[in-house]
Structure formats: structure tokens, C-alpha cells
Amino acid sequence: MRPLELHLFVLTLFPLLASSNFTFPSFTFLSLQNLTLLGDSYLRDGLIGLTRAISVPSSSSGSAIFATPLSFFDPDSNTTASFSTHFTFSIKSPSPNSYGDGLAFFLSSDNQTLGSPGGFLGLVNSSRLTKNRFVAVEFDTRQDPHFADPNNNHVGLDIDSLESIKTADPSLSGIDLKSGNSITAWIDYESDQRSLLVFLSNTNQKPVEPLLSVDIDLSPYLKDPVYPGFSASMEGSTELHLIKSWSFETFGFLPIRPRSHPHNVSDSSVIGRPPISVPQSGSKHHKRLALGLGITGPAFFCAILIVFGYVTLRKWKKIKKVKSFKAEIVTGPREFSYKDLKIATRGFHSSRVLGNGAFGTVYKAYFTTSGSVAAVKRSKHSHEGKSEFMAELTIIACLRHKNLVQLQGWCVEKGELLLVYDYMPNGSLDKVLYNESPDGPTILNWTQRKNIAIGLASVLRYLHQECEQQVIHRDIKASNVMLDVNFNPRLGDFGLARLMDHDKSPVSTLTAGTMGYLAPEYLQYGMATEKTDVFSYGVVILEVACGRRPIERDPSNQKMVNLVDWVWGLHSEGNIIDTADKRLNGEFDVEEMRRLLLVGLCCANPDSSMRPSMRRVLQMLVNETDLPVIPRVKPGLSFSNSLPLALEDIVSESEEDKEEDEEEEEDLKSPCGGILFQIKVD
Structure with a gap:
């Protein structure tokens, strides 16, 4: 006998009257x-x-x-x-x-x-x-x-x-x-x-x-x-x-009892039938029948033609839209077939799930014909899911940087919205940093952590200052930083990203992102700028240095502790090195660790005007420029008298702009310049 068996029996012919066991x-x-x-x-x-x-x-x-x-x-x-x-x-x-x-x-x-x-x-x-x-x-x-x-x-x-x-x-x-x-x-x-x-x-x-x-x-x-x-x-x-x-x-179900049938009755229950009246003239009856058929027959046939035409028209329009979507792609990644992606993910089976986000699920895909592995993001069938799909496909399609998750292709078939990315074997930063990797605990060493901080700063400098249009990510967090086979960082998930012309004023939107990573002014006014990304980056590198989540419960008193406040508190006491991840066992360069922690505080400054650009951050990390003076006491928050957003607009999960909910068709610009897509997805 095999060492492992699954015995399963569920009778389906009479499900209400049969026992089930497994x-x-x-x-x-x-x-x-x-x-x-x-x-x-x-x-x-x-x-x-x-x-x-x-x-x-x-x-x-x-x-x-x-x-x-x-x-x-x-x-x-x-x-x-x-x-x-x-x-x-x-x-x-x-x-x-x-x-x-x-x-x-x-x-x-x-x-x-x-x-x-x-x-x-x-x-x-x-x-x-x-x-x-x-x-x-x-x-x-x-x-x-x-x-x-x-x-x-x-x-x-x-x-x-x-x-x-x-x-x-x-x-x-x-x-x-x-x-x-x-x-x-x-x-x-x-x-x-x-x-x-x-x-x-x-x-x-x-x-x-x-x-x-x-x-x-x-x-x-x-x-x-x-x-x-x-x-x-x-x-x-x-x-x-x-x-x-x-x-x-x-x-414990009772056996099936025969149901009474209207034709199975006893002699005593037979009811006498009234005499049947015979029409005087059979020819009149046939004439009426022929007249009725002559009227209803054509009407019924017309109704069938109308229904058939309506169904055919809808199918034709649907096919036309999909073809239009494909034809209007000027440049970008390859198109995958839905059949290939379904086979590669075992029918989007739960065992292939790599992670879940606000707009969809990511699956691991094995392509047997090529022997390659990829990550397939399956968007939810909501309007927000479609908006996120279009934004992500449009923005990331022609971005090229060694610290970006590379998009391989896309698929729009059978009502599905699918994006195909390079597979990152070491998963996301948060799973490795907090020992949640399915392959067991992996402690990032100091060299790997420093490389993650520098690589992430490099790609953000590229998005903010080197693309033809500035890309504001809006959702920088540890779970969106993927690690390749060598633990190099790759930034992904551009579903909340926004394009802006350089040196233009930001547009107020509904707050989007994750609590713990959101800049104070963004929570207050919903104004997404490169400085809100800088704040989120600061929180991430403090996570990398300290091995602690942005907001977590203190085991000693069960109170929630904010990472930025905790690090700033020890900095004010002159003990900032005490915040270093204890799992490193002191195996790091003390001055490099101090520099990384101070850069994190500099980026996470509540005053957005005091935050550096990502170009300056990268220079500080590689010791090409001096660090600014970090105040011993965390600066307080100061806001103008402008009306803040309503409380219900301050959320921890991603939301799309109201304008997007009312639009069915958009002309989306590529950060590399020009129109990349003009798409309309049902």
C-alpha cells in the first residue's frame, strides 16, 4: 500500500440523502x-x-x-x-x-x-x-x-x-x-x-x-x-x-421515500370525468388552428432572428475590442495566450500562489515547452483592477533598469487581465527579512542589506529624474521589493504609479498605499510627489537595517510601535547603533550602519522640504557626499490651513482616482515618451 492515500467519497446523485465521508x-x-x-x-x-x-x-x-x-x-x-x-x-x-x-x-x-x-x-x-x-x-x-x-x-x-x-x-x-x-x-x-x-x-x-x-x-x-x-x-x-x-x-439520513404520483391513485379516489363535448364542425376548428399558426409562426421566427442577431452583434463587438486593443500597441512586451498561461499555472491553482495584492493574485508559472519560469499577475475583475492593469502595463512596459522587475508580456482573453513578469526566486524582501520564506529562514548579511538599499535608491533616481516623464511609484514597501537569485533588489508592482511632467505641481488624489509607509503630508492632503516616495524609501531602509516592521506590537507591553519614532528616539539618546538588527550579531561596519540609519531618518523626516532627492540619497549611501545634520529630536508636523481630505479618504489600501472610475477609455503616456497604449478593456 502506498504510504500516503486520500480516501474520498461524496455521493452526488442524491446529495441530500446520502452520507459523505473523506x-x-x-x-x-x-x-x-x-x-x-x-x-x-x-x-x-x-x-x-x-x-x-x-x-x-x-x-x-x-x-x-x-x-x-x-x-x-x-x-x-x-x-x-x-x-x-x-x-x-x-x-x-x-x-x-x-x-x-x-x-x-x-x-x-x-x-x-x-x-x-x-x-x-x-x-x-x-x-x-x-x-x-x-x-x-x-x-x-x-x-x-x-x-x-x-x-x-x-x-x-x-x-x-x-x-x-x-x-x-x-x-x-x-x-x-x-x-x-x-x-x-x-x-x-x-x-x-x-x-x-x-x-x-x-x-x-x-x-x-x-x-x-x-x-x-x-x-x-x-x-x-x-x-x-x-x-x-x-x-x-x-x-x-x-x-x-x-x-x-x-x-443518519432517512432512506428515500417514494413520492406520490398524480397518476398512481386508488380506485376509490377516481373522480368521474364530465362528458366531452364534440364540436359540430371539424372544418371550423382546423381553420382556426391554421389561422393561429399563420399569425404566430412568422412572429416566432422573427423573434428568433432578433435574438440571434443581438447575440451575434455582441460577440462581434467583443472580438473587435480585443483586436483593437492588440492593434493599438505601438511597442512593448509580447502577447501570451490565455491557454498557455492557464497550463503554466495549473489552471491558476492555489498551490501556485506567490502572493496577493489589492488588485490581484500572483502565480508561479512553469512553461514546459521552454523550461522557463515566470510570475503571472492576475488582476481582479473590477473597474479598479482594470485601471490598475492599464496603469501598470503602460508605465512599466518600456522602463529599463537592472533594479526593476522586468515585464515579459501580457494577455487579455476570456475576460482575464494578465501580466507576465520575470520570476524572482528569493521572493519579496519582507518574506526574507522576517523569515517568512517557504524555503526556510534566510538571514540577510550586511553586504546584501547595503546592496539592497543602494539598488533601490538607484532605481528610484531613475524613475524620478531620468525618465522623460517622472514616475511616482506611490507604493514603495518591503513586499514590493523582490529579490533575484543573488539577492539584488528589483522594484515591482506599478499598479498605483502615476506619471508627471518634471517640475510640475502635483495633483491631489485619494490617498493610496500602505500604512506605515505613507508620508504625513500625503495622508493629510493626498498630494503624491517624489518626496512621498522618498519617505517610503526611508522606512524601507530602516526596516533593512533594523529587521523590524514599520508598525509592530511591542511584546513587553503589547503597544504598537512606529519604527521611525523608535529609531529617532534612540538617535536622540546617542544610541542609534542599538537599533541594528540583532540577528547580524554585530557583523557589520559600524560607520556604514550609522550612515544607513541616518539616511533612513533623513528620508523619513516629517518635513517634506527637508527630505533629499533620490540622487542625493544615492550619493550619501556611496559616501560621495556628506550627510546633512539630522536633528536629535524628531521634527513636529506642521500643516497649512488648507482643508484636509475627509477621514474616509485616508485609507491603508490602494484606491484609484475618482476620475478613473468614470472613464472607460484613456490615452496613457509612456514615461519613455509618446503614446504607448490607447486601450479600452471590458
């Missing part, structure tokens, strides 16, 4: 055909990980959901199925005393919503609590007073709310959920008894007595088909959640 003794690549992974969940070494495997405190959430909805309710017999599931899991942390928040098994009609981190257990989205419908058993490792948790080691039944109906303490049975040991759980629901039982053990032997017993009728919550699955989350911790095996079974 078993994952462990998880393989084939298992992903029957599972949907959301958020930070992943498959590795036969296990499903639900949160990131990292060694520094962070926030993370993820779900693993069975791909096929299961029916529990039979309306004919008014019967709700019973179910039984058992699974083995472990919760551990590479850092002592860094635990929270736990995992949950759930049944939900929603298989698309990614839950929030922290106490929400990756189960519900904090922004739409009233829309969450689920039945869940939580295995909670943090006491959250918002949800009336009894302690930091409990099991509870949750229905449409994270305030448990009833909880139990597994420590009474000698079980610590955070021990890192394999724990097996059994959850049994008996519909006829209206009882849910939860058993927990450190072995594979099911205990005689349940840990948690709840008398409850779940039939009102199982009327519609639901997806079984797992979710987990953490916030400000390194807790890791793993699912090792899983089986599930429904049972």
Missing part, C-alpha cells in the same frame, strides 16, 4: 485538489500550516477548507444529518512566551472570506461581523476579554459569534494546547440526541468521556450546504498552527 491520512500535493487554502495557509512536508512560520512576532491568519460543500438537511424528511470528524493538530512557537491566538474547526456556507488575525481566529472578518455565519469548535491559546475567554487554554463551541456558548479546560485532562505535541480531537454531533461532544487526547486513543458536552440543536444552522474546514490566527506572536491529518463523515 479522509486525509496526511496531506500531499494531490490533496490541494480537494482543499482551498486562504490567507497565509500553506502545504509543506505533509502538513497544512495555517499561519506563517516565522521567528519574530507578527500577525497572520489562514484557512484550509474542503473544496466541496456538504449537505446536512433533507427537506423531504425534515432530517438533519449527524456528523463525526477527527483530526490531529499541533500548536507551537519557536519563541518562548510568544503564544496566541489558536485555531478552530468550522462549518460555514462561506468558503471565500479570509478571517482577521488576533482573537478572531482567522474565522471571521472583523469588518463584517454581522455577516459571519458558522458553527465552530475553537482551540484557543489566548485569553481575550473581548470574547469572554475563561483562560489561555480552552476549548469552546461558537455559533455565529466568538463568544463561546460553552467552554472546557483541557488542562484538567493533562492537555496543554500550546505544548507543540500532537493532539487528536474528535467532534461528534448526534442529530437525534441534539448533542455535540468534543473529545481530546495526546494519543490516538479516543477517551471514554468527552472534554466538552453541549446539548444543542444545530439543524437551524445546517439548512444550507456548508464547507468544513480549519482556520487559525496570531497577532504579535510566533505561534504556528499545523493540521496533520483529518477525516470527516456525515450519517
